Amino acid sequence: MTVIIDGYNLLHASGVFGETRGPRGFEQSRMALLDMLAGLLGDSAAQTIVVFDAVRAPDGLPGRWTHQGILVWFAREYPDADSLIEELVDDDNAPSSLTVVSSDRRLQAAARRRRANAVSCEEWLRQLRLAKRLKQAPSDAKPPDPAPGDIEIWKRYFGLD
Numbered sequence: 001m002t003v004i005i006d007g008y009n010l011l012h013a014s015g016v017f018g019e020t021r022g023p024r025g026f027e028q029s030r031m032a033l034l035d036m037l038a039g040l041l042g043d044s045a046a047q048t049i050v051v052f053d054a055v056r057a058p059d060g061l062p063g064r065w066t067h068q069g070i071l072v073w074f075a076r077e078y079p080d081a082d083s084l085i086e087e088l089v090d091d092d093n094a095p096s097s098l099t100v101v102s103s104d105r106r107l108q109a110a111a112r113r114r115r116a117n118a119v120s121c122e123e124w125l126r127q128l129r130l131a132k133r134l135k136q137a138p139s140d141a142k143p144p145d146p147a148p149g150d151i152e153i154w155k156r157y158f159g160l161d
Contacts, residue, residue: 001047001098001099002047002048002049002092002097002098002099003044003046003047003048003049003099003100003101004048004049004051004085004089004098004099004100004101004102005037005049005050005051005101005102005121006048006051006081006085006087006101006103006107006121006153007030007033007051007052007072007081008052008053008081008083009102009103009104009121010033010050010101010102010121010124010125011029011030011051012120012121013103013121013122013125014022014033014121014125016029016032016033016035016036017029017032025154026064029082030052032082034050034068034070034072034139035068037050037070038067038068038069038070038131039069040132041069041128041146042127043069045068045069046070046071047129048068048069049070049071049072049073049088050070050072050073051073051074051075051081051113052072052073052074052075053074053075053080053081053082054074054075054076054078055143056083058109061074063076065075067099069151072152075118076118082102082104082106085100085107086107086110089107089111089114089116090110090114091112091117092114092161095114095115095116096110096115096116098111098114098116098117099111099116099117099118099119100116100118100137101119101121101122101124101125102118102120102121103121103122108120112137113132117119
């Protein structure tokens with residue numbers, strides 16, 4: 001399953017920011033986000049595309065590269081990242097196996113029109129962190145107590161909402 005992420009949208013939802021301000025600060029924040037994602041995604045990183053607006057792209061940086069398995073794209077030839085993400089969704093041959101991660105209603109609507117999964121950044125991060133915690137727990141250990149958001153995730157998963 002391919003995951004397409006609205007990069008700056010997820011950056012703000014995650015609270016991961018570099019210490020420096022200005023253009024160099026955006027670069028540090030992007031790298032911190034990508035590092036966090038690589039750690040949370042593990043082997044699934046290779047099925048993930050993170051799209052950033054090109055306005056804050058540093059000079060000389062390629063439009064596309066791979067960071068620990070994650071495809072990273074700057075929307076250089078597009079007005080914004082949303083436009084590139086919409087095109088990726090429209091061009092996908094199997095949109096039902098596609099997940100778009102963004103809290104932007106425009107992108108969520110575009111994903112749903114093609115029957116792709118659309119999930120907010122906050123919800124996706126909660127699910128990803130919960131899955132990571134469950135994987136790391138020893139098999140004989142008591143599962144961690146659920147956070148308030150985790151209960152809702154499991155209720156939806158089992159169709160209890």
